[in-house]
Amino acid sequence: MFSFFKKKSQTKVEKEPLQKEDFEDIEELITYFKKETGIDFFNKKEIIKNKLIIFCRKKDIFSFNLLFEKILKDRVLKQELIDYLTVNETYFFRETPQIKQMIEKAKKLGYKVEILCAPSSSGEEPYTIAMMLLEAGFKQSDFHILGIDISEKIISRALEARYNERSLHRVSLELKERYFMKDGEFFILRDVVKDRVSFRCVNIFDESLHNLRKFDFIFSRNMMIYFDQETKIKAKNILQRLLKRPEETIYFGHADMVS
Ligand SMILES: C[S@@+](CC[C@H](N)C(=O)[O-])C[C@H]1O[C@@H](n2cnc3c(N)ncnc32)[C@H](O)[C@@H]1O
Incomplete structure (x- = not known):
C-alpha cells in the first residue's frame, strides 16, 4: 500500500548526523x-572555539579530536586551517617612518639592497617599500624585496596584486595614478613595482627559512603581536640570523613589543 507518511519520516531519519558532535576539548589543537x-590562542579560547566549530562543520568533521588527527595527516587541510585562522590585516603606507629611516640607511650602502618582509600578508607592505624606494630615486635594479607569509591563500593574493579601495586608503591620488591601473572598483599594481617584489609561502619557524639568502634590512611588523614572549624572542633570534650585518635593527611593529 502506498504510504506517503512513512516515506517522509524515513527521509528525516536519514538527515540526522551519524556522529554526535564533540567540540569541547580544544587544548590539544591550540x-x-x-x-x-607561534600563534597563541590560549587567551582567546572562546573566540577560536566558535571559529573552529564553523570550520569543522563545513568539512563534516564532528569533533576537535578528529580535526587534530586529520591535520596531522592531511597537509592541504592543515594549510586551509592556517589560512582560516591567521589574521592578515594590512594596508598600503602603514607605519611609514620606519620605511623612511631604512631608505636613508639604504642610500649609504651603494649596492643592490636586499630586503625581507616577514610577514608580508597580501603584499601591501613590501609593495609600499618598493614604491617608496622608487619615489626616493632608487632604480628598479637597485633593490629587491622578498615577502614571506605562512598563509598560502594570502601569498596568492599578493602575487595577484589586485586591491580594493580599503587597502589603498592611505595612498595619495598622485601615487595611485603613477603605480596602479584601475579595473572597475579594483586597483591593479603596475609591473614597475610588482617586478621588484617576490613572494614565498614560508613559516618563519620552518627549517627552510635558513635556505633563504641574507638581507640588508628586515621588516617583521604586526606578526609577533600574536606570539607569547618566549616565542617572540625565538622568532627574533631566527630573523637576526638572516641579516647580512648582525648589528642592523629589525623593524618590528609598534604593537609587537619584542625586547
Ligand atoms: C597582521 S599581518 C601583518 C602584515 C604586515 N606585516 C603589516 O604589518 O601590515 C600578520 C601576518 O603574519 C602571518 N604569520 C603569522 N604567523 C606566521 C609565521 N609563523 N610565519 C610566517 N607568517 C606568519 C599571518 O599569516 C599574517 O598574514
Missing part, C-alpha cells in the same frame, strides 16, 4: 597550532 605557527 597547543599544536602554537607549536607549529
